[in-house]
Amino acid sequence: MRGKSMSDYETLDLKGEHCPDTFVYTKIKAEEIGYSGGGKLKVIVDYSPAVESIPRSLAQENKGYSVTEVKKAGNNIYEIYIDIPPLE
Template structure:
């Protein structure tokens, strides 16, 4: 799946990660896909989960060969949402 925008937060930690994602999502329309590159450990444990909790849809999460993760998230508010 292609994304409209990419955000790299592999060098950030909580709560900076959340602030950057929030700002990135604000610039998108409902249903748009944001690609987020994030580090393993606490970031990958917390970021995808909290995006779901805020109503966004996690489309995919892939571990990269360098140990970081690539996350695709769909901004909340799109029609035909299944949850």
């Protein structure tokens, strides 16, 4: 089984952004990746409510997005890992 490589992920750095902008920017980037054949996205935030709101809002999109991991990466820095299927 192949493990996750950080190089497999496109990175979206949203430090300094707040809701709802964190979700809006994530959604735009996820759709861009999805319409380009799918892939993986790492979202970096420093606004703790986004750690819950981004995965919840992506699930409500019903496009098959899968949040595979959410982890604390530093002092008030969080990383959200998302698998994005191809979109049509």
